[in-house]
Amino acid sequence: MPKIIVTIPTWNESLNIKLLIDEILALKNKDLEIVVADDNSPDGTWKIVEEISKTNKKVHLLHRVTNKGRGLAGIDGFKKAMELGADIIVEMDADFSHHPRHIPELVNSLQNADVSIGSRFKIGGYDKRGLKRRVLTKGSNAFANIVLGVNLTDPNSGYRCYKREAMGKIVDKLKAPGPDIVQDVIDKCKINNLKLIEIPIDFQDRERGETTKTFKDFINGAVTTLKLRFSR
Numbered sequence: 483m484p485k486i487i488v489t490i491p492t493w494n495e496s497l498n499i500k501l502l503i504d505e506i507l508a509l510k511n512k513d514l515e516i517v518v519a520d521d522n523s524p525d526g527t528w529k530i531v532e533e534i535s536k537t538n539k540k541v542h543l544l545h546r547v548t549n550k551g552r553g554l555a556g557i558d559g560f561k562k563a564m565e566l567g568a569d570i571i572v573e574m575d576a577d578f579s580h581h582p583r584h585i586p587e588l589v590n591s592l593q594n595a596d597v598s599i600g601s602r603f604k605i606g607g608y609d610k611r612g613l614k615r616r617v618l619t620k621g622s623n624a625f626a627n628i629v630l631g632v633n634l635t636d637p638n639s640g641y642r643c644y645k646r647e648a649m650g651k652i653v654d655k656l657k658a659p660g661p662d663i664v665q666d667v668i669d670k671c672k673i674n675n676l677k678l679i680e681i682p683i684d685f686q687d688r689e690r691g692e693t694t695k696t697f698k699d700f701i702n703g704a705v706t707t708l709k710l711r712f713s714r
């Protein structure tokens with residue numbers, strides 16, 4: 483069976499991370515492992531993962547102490563998964579917005595694609611957040627589609643699944659330090675002609691822990707998207 487590695491970037495997710503790891507392991511896939519890429523979170527998220535990893539060899543901690551950032555941690559998580567011999571790499575958030583129950587479907591859909599994306603807006607999917615966040619995401623999605631030349635219902639979704647070969651083609655080219663990593667990945671997929679497929683997901687707002695997302699992140703995402711397009 484292919485080896486699946488689920489990568490999770492974390493910043494202050496002490497209220498979520500153990501629950502999430504338990505849910506992922508409850509999928510009972512013996513070929514599945516987890517890499518948590520934590521930026522030395524002040525709330526001790528990394529200590530929780532370190533403890534779990536001592537008794538469960540399927541759980542790996544990437545304890546980052548320099549270059550904090552959602553994107554940089556995500557890239558390091560991908561590299562670690564490649565090093566560990568992943569055939570398939572999943573990336574997801576730690577706050578249960580991305581529920582682990584979608585992992586099997588994302589993995590199975592790679593039979594017809596190089597990369598699969600969990601979409602909040604494909605028919606059958608659902609975005610349970612408030613109107614303001616939905617409108618911002620939809621606007622940002624439309625912008626990414628036009629500028630990067632893709633046609634996806636949710637190009638900004640951070641719930642994704644990659645074949646090893648696909649990840650091998652893009653990982654060394656990724657540079658975005660922050661949440662703009664989602665657009666960077668789409669740009670590299672497009673440049674490398676990777677086949678993308680979308681799977682509807684139920685997306686819910688975080689219930690525990692605090693948001694790190696600011697309006698500045700949305701602006702920065704748009705600026706990065708333009709820079710990516712014009713540096714092709």
Ligand SMILES: Nc1nc2c(ncn2[C@@H]2O[C@H](COP(=O)(O)OP(=O)(O)OP(=O)(O)O)[C@@H](O)[C@H]2O)c(=O)[nH]1
Pocket residue numbers: 490491492493494495519520521550551552555556574575576577579687688692693694695
């Ligand atoms: N390693 C690392 N992870 C981060 C950083 N910032 C955010 N994350 C993680 O990236 C994922 C997405 O971040 P969120 O804060 O949930 O961002 P969001 O989903 O856009 O916004 P909310 O859910 O409203 O908070 C979560 O697992 C965070 O813990 C960071 O600087 N470093």
Ligand SMILES: [Mg+2]
Pocket residue numbers: 575577579688
């Ligand atoms: Mg979130």
